[in-house]
Amino acid sequence: MDLDAVRTFVAAADAGQFQEAAAALSITQQAVSKRIAALEKDLEARLFTRTARGARLTIDGQAFLPHARELLRAEERADASVRPGRRALRIDVVSRRIASAVLLQDFHRMRPEILLDVVALLSADVDAAVAAVEAGTIDATFHAVAPQLHLPDAIRTARVIDEPHQLLVGPRHALANARTVTPAQLVGHRIWMPGIAAGTEVAAYFDELAAAFGLTLDFIGPVFGNEALLAEIADSAELATLVGERTRYLWPDSYDLRRIPVRGPALIYPLSLIWRDDNPHPALAEFRDYLGSRRPSPPNTESWTPTWAQWSARS
Numbered sequence: 268m269d270l271d272a273v274r275t276f277v278a279a280a281d282a283g284q285f286q287e288a289a290a291a292l293s294i295t296q297q298a299v300s301k302r303i304a305a306l307e308k309d310l311e312a313r314l315f316t317r318t319a320r321g322a323r324l325t326i327d328g329q330a331f332l333p334h335a336r337e338l339l340r341a342e343e344r345a346d347a348s349v350r351p352g353r354r355a356l357r358i359d360v361v362s363r364r365i366a367s368a369v370l371l372q373d374f375h376r377m378r379p380e381i382l383l384d385v386v387a388l389l390s391a392d393v394d395a396a397v398a399a400v401e402a403g404t405i406d407a408t409f410h411a412v413a414p415q416l417h418l419p420d421a422i423r424t425a426r427v428i429d430e431p432h433q434l435l436v437g438p439r440h441a442l443a444n445a446r447t448v449t450p451a452q453l454v455g456h457r458i459w460m461p462g463i464a465a466g467t468e469v470a471a472y473f474d475e476l477a478a479a480f481g482l483t484l485d486f487i488g489p490v491f492g493n494e495a496l497l498a499e500i501a502d503s504a505e506l507a508t509l510v511g512e513r514t515r516y517l518w519p520d521s522y523d524l525r526r527i528p529v530r531g532p533a534l535i536y537p538l539s540l541i542w543r544d545d546n547p548h549p550a551l552a553e554f555r556d557y558l559g560s561r562r563p564s565p566p567n568t569e570s571w572t573p574t575w576a577q578w579s580a581r582s
Contacts, residue, residue, distance in 0.1 A: 270342055272306040273335045275299055276314060280332055284321035355382035356550040359396060359408035363387050364493070366430045366513040367409035367538060374557050381550045392467045393541075397422055400541055406551050407542040411468040413575040421543045427558040428538035429572075430511045431528065434458075438523040439504040449531040450480040450571070457483055459499075459506045462490035472536060475573045497522060511536065532569040537576045 279288040279299060289296040307314050314328035324332065347354050360368040363385070375383055386405055388396060393410040400408055401419050412424045434453065436443050442452065463470050463486045470486070477484045493516065500506045501522035510516065510526065518524055540558055542551060 268309060268338070269302070269305065270338065272302040272309075273338050275302040276306055276328075277332070277335050277339060279303060279315065279322055280324055280328065280335075282321075283323070354548075355384040356548055356554065357384040357386055357405045357407075358554070359386040359388045359391070359399070359405045361387060361391075361396075361409055362389055364515045366428050366511055369513045369515065370428070370558065370561060371554075373561075374554055377557070378550075378553070381553070392464070397541060400543055403543075406546055406548055407540055407554070409538045409540060411472060411537055411576075412539040412541065413468065413471075415575070421545055422541060423544045424539040424541050425555070425558070426537055426539045426576075427562055430513065430536045430538065431570075432509045432534040432536065433512055434507055434527040434529055435500060435510045435516075436507045436525050436527065437501040437503055438525070440507060440525075441504070442507070442527065443525050445527055447528050447530045450482065450529060450534065451531075453507075453529075454481050455483070456507055457485055457505055459485045459488070459496075459508050461486060461488035461496070472573055476534060476571075479571065494518075497524065500524065509534070530568070532571040535570050535572045535576075537572055 275288060275292060275294075275298075278291050279285055282288045282291060285299045285303070286296050289299045292299070303315060310327075310331065312327040312331070313325050314331060315322040316325055358371055360371055362368065368385070368387075371383070371385065375381070388399065388405075388408070391399065391408075393412060393416065396405075396408040396410050397418060399405045401422060409428070412418075412426075418424070434442065434448055442448055442456070445452075460473065463473060465486075473484050473486075476482065496508065497516065497518045500508060501518065501524055509529075512528070516524075540555065542555070
């Protein structure tokens with residue numbers, strides 16, 4: 268169906284005269300008549316009756332009008348879904364609990380008029396996320412990016428988050444009353460982190476962390492969700508886990524869980540924003556500028572990052 272003809276039909280129905288519809292559409296009255304005639308031929312129905320006062324909708328025209336309006340609304344939505352500046356900016360935050368989601372929500376609070384489509388590709392490793400950005404499925408994503416990772420020519424990255432870890436324990440744990448803990452104090456304690464898939468950049472980070480400090484990190488066990496993990500830790504005198512400083516968790520007051528900063532050194536997980544350099548969406552550039560303004564300074568306290576995480580980031 269010719270949407271220009273549908274648009275002309277709606278304009279004529281609203282104006283009640285072909286001449287006024289022509290003026291509204293900046294076309295000739297003859298063009299209006301031709302478009303309406305073509306639409307009537309396509310529908311095999313008469314849509315208007317000419318009168319001395321203008322054009323009056325027939326019964327078929329009245330029946331078609333609401334559907335014609337919906338066609339034009341669908342056209343507008345379809346156009347807005349892909350046109351830069353009109354469609355929502357699609358950002359993969361990996362998980363809606365972690366620092367990347369917190370930063371994106373802060374950006375939304377500052378610029379609520381910018382449409383956002385918040386995606387959480389929990390099961391995607393960095394390679395799958397990069398492929399999604401390259402294909403245009405998402406506009407940007409957050410992942411740890413090692414320098415040796417081979418990236419397509421169009422892909423750019425910038426390190427934007429350095430997330431310190433905290434120890435999360437229940438009230439009966441031996442370290443529950445500590446104000447801070449050092450990695451050395453964690454030696455011999457079971458740090459339970461079920462669900463971290465082998466071969467991912469997250470697993471590589473924790474493998475190097477465990478080797479660097481002699482920690483016991485347990486990735487084994489069925490994954491019943493964060494709520495079940497928190498319940499297990501609250502009820503245990505031995506289990507603990509590591510969480511990001513800005514990672515959001517909620518639990519009942521009765522759990523009495525403790526979030527304890529790790530210091531001497533602080534354990535830092537680096538995250539980079541990944542995007543295509545030829546992505547024309549204007550909000551992407553604004554979001555990158557925002558992240559740049561919130562980018563942490565090099566830490567002035569003792570910290571640990573994996574060997575591949577240099578402070579200078581490629582952009």
